[in-house]
Amino acid sequence: MYVQAYISSTQIEGKMHRVLHSPDEFRKMQFGLKYPAAFYGLFFISMCLLNAQNYDCQVLLQDKDITNTDWASLEPCLGVANSEGISVNTSENVWRLIKIAFDGVENVPAEVYGKIRLVLPAISVMELSNISMTRVEIVEAFGGVHTLSNDTSNGFNDEQMQLIASKVRYEWLGKGPDTYSEYDLISMGEIVCHLNESDIERMHADAFKAAAERIGGIESCPQIQLQAYAKLAMRKDAFGEVKNWSKIDVSIIGNIVNGLTQSELAVIDENKLKLNHFYVQKHKKNGKGRNGKGISTASNSNQTGVNKSNSRKAE
Known part of the structure; x- marks a missing residue:
């Protein structure tokens, strides 16, 4: 036997009091309360598991005693490896674990480099010399370190960058300064700021113009390269004579404007x-x-x- 409530919505002393009409409505109310509670319960549990996984990943990536691991164990932890707060010691250890997982630098697949961009500066010059830069995925990975971090000091040193630029120049299959497209220049990221002046001079002005905003957005571009890009920007097929540059042109070229001479700046x-x-x-x-x-x-x-x-x- 059960108790039924048979009153409806009525106004008592200016207030509305809602009551149940039948056992079916009572069950509906139970359904409405039970499932949101279950949802929030599952959400809480998933967050706890995620935090536990992050903790396990930090322990794994920092453990310097590991001598055997595989890619299946490392891949779920790469979100932690690509966080801006990763330390140099942890980066070095992640790279060590990557080499263990693939049994050597020469066996690391091209797509893996794009997943460990903030770890790449931990690769030594000697090891970099053994990494092929023939594929665009690898070029994008090594050129895009600073795109994942606001800290421009968290990247390759000059020796590493010079080697990477040299390898891209000579190893990237079917590519060269006189054939670089807009997409090639964008894919190269920071590498474009470490090409030789002669390489920059050989670039097509229209391809450069299309990629100028990305190139001009690189803060760490050396002055010699900025000057070379400024000369390229003044070509007819790029932005033309400096005196004719619009507000948009001046804004788009970004850091490249600092490659102009004082006399060139004076006409802007x-x-x-x-x-x-x-x-x-x-x-x-x-x-x-x-x-x-x-x-x-x-x-x-x-x-x-x-x-x-x-x-x-x-x-």
Whole structure:
């Protein structure tokens, strides 16, 4: 025997009180309460398991006593390996475990490099010399380290970068400076800033123009390469003469604007230059503008968009 409630929605003293009409409605209410609770219970359990997995991965990736492992054990932990907080010691150990899993550097598949980008700087120069740069997946991986990290110091040193650029120049199948397409230049990432001046001179100006925003966004590009790209930018098939550059052009080329000479910069309106983040940052650091005057805080705010281009000139 069960108890049934037979009252409906009625207004009592200005308030609405809802009651059950039948055992079926009571069961519906139980259903409505039970399943959300089960959902949140499963969510809580999954989060606990995820945290436990992350902890297990950290233990695994930091364990320097492991002498035998496989790719199936390592792959689920690569999310931890690609976190910005990974230490140099952990990176070195992850690379050691990768070599164990594949029985040597020469056997590591091309697609694996793209999954361990923040670990790649732990590879020694000697080992880098044994890694083939014939495939685009590997080129993208080694050129894209800084795209995963805001810390530009967390990457290859000069010796490593020079070797990588040299290997890409000579080993990338069917590719060369005079055949690089827009997509090739974008795929190379930071590597484009370590090619020789002669390599940059041989590039097609139209391909460079299409990839200029990506190339100009590389903060760590050496001055010699910036100067070479600035010359390339002034070609007819790229952006043309500096005096004709629009606000958009000046903004797009990014750091490349710092490769221009003082006389070339002089023909660009200061308000256009203030829209270029890299120009403002360089001259703010130096404490001087194009004419030897300071760059104001107001001009720095112009970097967020063209709409602020009418801010007052720096004093």
